[in-house]
Structures are given as C-alpha cells and as structure tokens.
Amino acid sequence: MGATAHLDFIAAAYAAAVIIVGALLIWITLDYRAQLRTLAELDRQGVTRRSGARRAERTIEQAKAAANAQAKEEA
C-alpha cells in the first residue's frame, strides 16, 4: 500500500467524522428551531400552562394598555 493510499483512508475517516457529527448537529438545531416555532405558535393562540389564568392576566394587561393609550391621546 503506497503512502498516498493511506492518506485517502485517513481523509475518508476524518470526512466520515465530519459528516456524522455534522448530521447530528444539523438535526439537533433543526429540531430546536421547530420546537421553538411550535411553542411560539401555541403561545400566540393563548394556550397557557395554568389553564386560563395567564390568558386572563394578558387580557387585563391589554385592556390597561388600551386604556392608558387612550388617556395619552386625550392629554
């Protein structure tokens, strides 16, 4: 086996390492982004962990924000 043939196998081995670890990294990041997107979507729909509690708080906050926005216009 010529020395150059060895280099091919070494290169192939390191290439395999990059491919396998790279695939793992890509899969993990894509999965992470997908979960975040679904979570954001669920949050947008107002699905909360403690049944309606947080949704109720949010509507109160929105009401307050709308109220003082109006107050500023009149002032």
Next chain:
Amino acid sequence: MNPLAAILVRDMRIAVRVGGGALMGVLFFLVVVTLTPFAIGPDLALLKRIGPAILWLAALLASLLALDRMFAADHDDGSLDLILMGRAPLELVVAVKGIAHWLTTGLPLVLAAPLIGLFLNLDAPAEAALVLTLLVGTPALTFIGLIGAAIAVTLRRGGLLLAVIVLPLTVPVLIFGVAAANAAVIGPVPFGTPFTILCALTLASLVVGPFAAAAALRQEME
C-alpha cells in the same frame, strides 16, 4: 387531490411518524444479516459465497413481516368500510397502498443492501447484482404479501399467519432473485436469464396481487 394520491400521501405520512413502521424493515434486515456470521462463522470466503442468499432471505422476511398491519389497521379503526364506499376502484386503492408500503419498507432495503453487504464481504459486482435484483424483486414481495395481508385482515394474530400463507407464494421470486444475484459472483448461468424471469415474476405480481387482495377484502368484509 385525487383519491389514489390521497391514500399514498396518508400512508406515507403515517409510516414516517412516531409509531409508523417506516425503517423497521431495514433494522430487521440489518439484524438478521449481522446474526448469520455468528451462526456460520466469520470465514469471509464462505460468507462471500452465500452472501446473496442471506441478504435475499433477510429482505424477504423484512418486507413480509411489516405487511400484516396494512389492512388490519384500517379495518380496526373503521377506515376500511369507508374506503370500500369510495368511488376509486378497490384494486387501484390496494395497489397504491402496496406502493406506499414498498416506498417505506422495500426501497430502504434496496438502498441499505450494499452497505450491509459489506458485512458479508461482497465485492463490487456482487453488490451491483444484489441491488439490481432486490430493486426488481422487492416490489414482487410486497405485492404478493398484499394478498396475505388482505386475507389476514380480520384475524387477531395476523403477523405470523401472513408469513405462513405468503412465503410459499414467494418461492419463485426467491429462486430467481438469488440465482440472478449469484450469477454475477459464481453462478454458471449468465446474469440475464434469471434476471429477466425475475422481472416477469414482478410484473405478474403487480397485476395478480391487487386483484387477489381486493377480492379477499371484499369477501372478508361480509
């Protein structure tokens, strides 16, 4: 989306989701091939000679065992009743389900075969012949298996019964598949003859399978 495309898309989606059996066939194929050297011994020359036979047997079992839930699942949740009430002819619906199964089980086998062939020390021509014969042979296995799956649709323990019913029917495909795969390595017979017969067998099963399975489903339903 026309009815047949709807069935294909649905079956593919279910197969790849959690609980679907998409790559289960390939895992079974890998495990069976890995186990044989432990029985036969790590002698590479011997493994090389019987390699195609082991790979074909493993592919045969892998594609059949994944078939038993094909119609039984639809029967159990009531989908089969509605499918029978559809305007699409049942034979085509059954054929499309066979194609969906082949794409999720048969095709991955063909793609994995060369890699797994390395464990049995197959060289390039043997690998090429193996892939070609499996590519042509696995559809025949699936479509013959359709008949068994349709017959076993209402049975509780359909799995093994399916294999017992269908294995004898797949003998010709196995004989000519292995003969063609071996022809490239050792066989006295040139590659062409067994291969063309294998193609003929596959074409025949593409027609007979759906018709027989559809008839069996109609009988089964009353």
Next chain:
Amino acid sequence: MRLSADDLHCHRGGRDVFAGVSFAVGSGEALIVIGRNGAGKSSLLRGVIGLVRLSQGRLTLEGGDPELTIAEQTHYLGHQDALKPSLSAAENLSFWAGFFDAPSLDIHGALDAVGLASLAGLPAAYLSAGQRRRLSIARLIAVKRPIWLLDEPTSTLDVAAQGRLTGLMQAHLASGGLIMAATHGPIGLAKTQELRLDQASPSLAQDQGDEQEKP
C-alpha cells in the same frame, strides 16, 4: 330522490339478523331505526351500503346519480371514527375529502361547523372521544353526499354537540338530502319516520310531527 327497500332479509352467523324489512325515505325526510341492542340496526344500515350481504330483498334508489352505486352516494357514520391517531385533525379530514374526491376542499369550514377549528393542527390522538366523533361528523360536511347513514350519531357527544349535530342534520334535509339513523332515543328532528326492528315483522310506523313513544 327516494331510497326504498322491500322485504330485506339478513341471515348471518346461522341466525336471521332481521327479516322482511321494508321502508322508503324521500329527500328532505329522516328515517329513525329503533330497536334493542342486537336487533340488527347496524346490520341494516351496513346492508344498505353493501358492507353486509343481504340474503334477500331489493334496494332501489330513484333520482340518484345512475352510474354510482348507493354506497358511492352515501356517507356512513359508524361506531368507529375512521381517524388515524398520528395524523392531525386537518390531515385526517383533508385525506377523506381527497379520497371522496370533494370538489371544494373547505377543511377549515367543516372543522368550524363542528367547533374544532382551533384544534386543526393537533394529532387526533390528543382529542377526546367526543371531539373525535365531531371530527368524524366534519367529514359529512366537507364532502357533499345526498344520503346520510348514521349509526348512533349522538354517542359520546355532549348536549352542545348534539344541538350542533341536529342543526347540521336539518341543514342537510333542507338541502334535499335524506337521513337514515339508527338510534336509541329521539334525535331532535321534527319530521321523522320510525322503523322498529325488534318485532317479528318490523312495521313502518308513520308519525308525522310529534314523537310518541311506541307501546
């Protein structure tokens, strides 16, 4: 359109499931099939669409599409919901709409009609039994078929959902469709015929308007 049957017999498992059944139901009308458990209500419905072999008798459909069989113009809501747990509600519904070749794919409208619009993306496995039943009913809305065969449609439905179902049934009748429902109690429809299955030769009781409990 008029679906009529005379002298239907069904012999299965060595016994007469039902015998001598005759009925006729026109468009805009609903026929309720009543009888104790095991009286053959489901078998009668399945017999009409060929899922159960009828040993004797004739089924005729006047006014339907001549090339199509009765089954191909019928929606059947059986005991099971025909849903795949790993597919989402929208995917299940769009599959059935696609399979029954519905011209207009108004998935969202159908889900809205049964009050499941916000759960479109959820896998069917996460739905409750009542919600799965409503998703199955949504199939009848997404695909327009003149004949509805309903096998105990109100099972697992709460009061609100039953009200919604009655509304959908009335809309279907108003649009010229016909309904045949196997049920235990009244399903809140005004003009209905009753077909009682538990007597030796089931009689077709015609009671326009009010519902009276048969003795």
Next chain:
Amino acid sequence: MALLDFANPSRFLRFANTTIPWLSGVTLIVFAFGIDQAMIAPDDYQQGATVKIMFLHVPSAWLGMLAWGVMTVAALGTLVWRHPLADVIAKAAAPIGAAFTLLCLVTGSLWGRPEWGTYWVWDARLTSELILFLLYLGVIALWRTVDDPSRAARAAAILTLVGAIDLPIIKFSVEWWNTLHQGTSVFRLGGSKIYPTILIPLFIMAAAFTLLFFTLLFAAARNEILRRRVRTLQLMQASQVT
C-alpha cells in the same frame, strides 16, 4: 449534587441555555488543539500514517460506551429514583451514542482496510461495536414507536439496563467466537505498543469527544424538554376547547 436539583425542567433549560454556548466554544478549542497534536504525532512504525485514524476510532469507541453508561444511569433514574429528567437525558443520549458508535465502525473499517484488503473483518472488538450499534438502533426504534413519553421511558429504561448487563456477556462470547474461528486473519486493531507521543494526542482527542458529547447531550435534552412542553400544551389546548 447539582444534577439532582434539576428536577424541574425549566431550571434545566436555563442551565442548558447558559452552558451550551460555553461548552461548544471549549469543545472547538480542544478539538483544534487535539487535531493539531494528532497531525504532528509521528507515524507508527508498523502501520505508517493510518494510525492517525486511531485518534478518531478509539475516542468514538469510548464515547459509544460512555453514552450507554449515561443512558444506564438515566434508566436507573427513571425506574428507581423516579427522577423526572432522567428519561429526557436517556432519550437524548441514544442517537448521539449511536452516531459515535457508527463513527467508530466506519473509522475502524477504514483503518483496517489497507491491512485486510476488505472493508470489514469479523474482528472481535469491531463485532462487539456492531452489536452495540444494533442495541442503540433497538432503543431508538423503541422510543419511536411508543407515543406516550412516560410509558416509552420505562420500556426504554428496562431495555437499556438489560443491554448494560448483556454488553460484557456479548463481549466475552464474541471474543470466544472469534478465537474459535481462528482461521481468519485477525488484525489486532491498535495492537502496537502506544508511545507517549501518540498517547497525548489520543487523550486530548478523547477529552474533545467527551466535551462534544455533553454539548450535544444538553442540546438534545433541551429539544426533548421543549417537545414535551409542546405535547402538554397541545393536550391542554384540546381539553380547553369545549
């Protein structure tokens, strides 16, 4: 012990979000240093330059074992101590362990190729690695068929424990099976004496691989927790709709 009070997932999420960037930074640095050391290490007098593949093969074999070890501890966590995060770690570790074992198989086959003339020889150590790889695929397949996380966790935990007990038995029987069929030309991978000049880069690479493993593990565990949160929210959404 720090691990114990990660009982509630959100604290683990905060921990993961802070450590992952740091950990990946350190991993990169150690890798760069390791590969540099590996490249300048002298050729082995017997195998020539292919010994450089050892710097990938041996660490990935160790990591394949370490991953199963982590899964075994997590399995005990699930079954014995009922630790809520244990099955998240177990499910996250399985694919990573499988990937490292696969890397070990590929590099092993490439390393032996010049000597054997074929890509695969049923060498005792490589064969045991292959069976470990099948065990990994089995656990992953189990995770992918059972939908409900808690049921899947217990089933996978039992399989992992049985696997852990069985691994030494597999190793012994494969060694015995291999010596029984001494006919084949058995190539002792890495049989030559290891000089310190090769040992140092080997340990650096092993450290780099371990850091990489834990970075990936935390990231995958974070995904798993988010996936569970999505599932609970969706179930809640279904229950909220009348």
